[in-house]
Amino acid sequence: MSTTSADAGNNISKGIALTLISILIFSVQDVAVKMLVTDYPPTQIVMIRFWGVAVFTLLWVMREGPIRNAFRTKKPILQLSRGVLLVVDIWCFSAALQFMPLSDLQAIFMLFPIVVTLFAIPILGEKVGIFRWSAIGVGFIGAMIIIRPGFQDVNIGVWFQLGAVATFGLYTVLTRLVAQHDSTSTSMVYMAVVGVVLSTAVGVFNMVPMTLNAWLLIGLVIITANVAHTLFAMAYREAPASALQPFNFLILPASIIMTVIFFGHWIDAISLFGASLTVGAGLFVWWRERQKERVVARQVLR
Template sequence: MTTPLVATRGDNVARAILLTLITIGVFGVQDAVAKLLVQDYSPFQITMMRYWGFALFALIVVMRQAPLRQALASKAPLLQVMRGVLLMGDIWLFALALRTVPLAELQSISLIYPLLVTLFAIPVLGEKVGVFRLVAVVVGFAGAMVIVRPGGLALDWGVGFAVASSTLYALYIVITRRVSAVDPAPTSMAYAALIGLAMSSAVGVFFWQPMDWKSVAMAVVVMGTTSVAHGLMTVALSMAPASVLQPFNYFSLPWAIVLSAAVFGHLIDGVSLIGAGIIVAAGLVVMARERMKRVDVVDEAAVGRDG
């Protein structure tokens, strides 16, 4: 009786990993198409259109689980509003960075967000971070410095936007962890969708430019891939814990390198690739230590109950 259950569980995890890899592939295509669009149109316009796709998907998912009014009944409304603002800021800044930063290097810099999450969790969540993880964070930031070294990635506003985007996203994740203790997932999704929809539309309309049919088709691809990717990730997370799937998000780096070369003819240089590898290694170490810490906490709790 035990063996079939274990096999089924393993099959689900394998499918979840596959769906996660497909999701990252879809998001990569979205970023590449968005990068093409922001060369001719305002990043605020493209972000607005992208968010239309995300908000439509999110609200459909929420309303299938509960009435919208019920989903908006939060026990931490100010934090939920802050989450929505941070996520919107992250997406705006990422779109601005897309204009000038090559896709591979942008993805490399973006991968510092797990390291920033570790730091922000100390004051926001009151988490204790050991020396081992702090060293990994410092090493990860050193990897980012390798990418933007003198003679490496050109230091312009795009690099600043990329770093700021990762910072806001890390804060978003930490606050999401905090509100998850008091609000269900549909509530968090509803707030993120509605606040982002309102903010992106309120700003985006002032940057609207008429689009030709080719650009409209590309914008539809951006909107469609947003919904598809979020849908696939939702299914993946229903099959396996986020902690299991998170390390596979680093597949976004080699995929970005491939897309950058194939679509834009840009090859990441060897030294920058080493810097990206340092960031990935540091992030994986931090994740591994956090996972070990959770296991230790669970084991201690189990001992306490048995006692």
């Protein structure tokens, strides 16, 4: 009995460690993208990024069997929609980086768990009680404090980032939905293929010659994207999602630190307060999810 407990603890500790490392790597990737989009079109950066990620994804999927097997899906429309949403999400985030500091964008991105909850209601049929609706309201207030409409000119980057949050939230919900019907390999291969086709169809018309330094940066983006996503997937194999979810909010302090180190910009106190409200609301949503899981587990045991 003690051995089993130790193993589970070790697995959770390993999952947390992998999550923290992946968050740090994601932050490095965002810094590299921020540097690139100051001189090159976001569509070009996203296109080349998907080329690199697609090669890695296809090689990864081929290790598990013939590639044609991964293309067999019970939900082709949903799989194609996921791919489109992910490309639009990355387009929006990359475009937002042209206009706003990374830390401010990540403060707005803290709305993500709230947005996922809202989309899960009509799509997954999840029921939301008064407590979770209250958390959604607090998260919205936090976002309004960050954006401050009416008190300052709303930066166009805000709208791009809100688009990124909305599309990634919907992408996440659809990913949960297709996971009930298709394998992870199928979801990965559709994401890669749709991403390459769509990003290339747009990016190829906005090509700008890149310097050696730019190619090194885009190489860093591709490597960090692949490594971070792999570590993230490994983390969820080591520990349950409910145990790891709170650590995803550490992307905000990581982004604040990176923004200060590389760009010398501090997030202002008002935005930090708004982000704290949004993070708190997201953590509350996570806590309610854990409570529901425990109730279901008890009912099953009975």
